[in-house]
Amino acid sequence: YDRGTVVRSATAWTTHGMRIDAFGDAAYVHDPGWASASRTYPGVGAGIESGGPFRTLLSFEWGFGFRAPRAGGGRGTQTARITVYRGF
DSSP states (O other), X not given: OOEEEEEEEEEEEEETTEEEEEEEEEEEEEOTTSSSSEEEXXXXXXXXXXXXXXGEEEEEEEXXXXXXXXXXXXXXXXXEEEEEEEOO
8 A cells, every 4th residue: 555544442451470452453545556545454453471481571462354355355364473572
């Protein structure tokens, strides 16, 4: 896309040394490659962070885009990310 706006609503809870996140997103983008002038892409997701061994921070995030196009022609895709942070 050549221009757009993203809005995120997020909340977080901390319990037993973990942080749990939940969020909802909406993107409004203009892509000159598509027939229509603009499209809206809503999505939801969740994440969890916790301290790990050797002074690391472990993070797992999951998201689902309701209108994201699939390779097979349908709508709705998922994404997941695992990250390990290490401070020095």
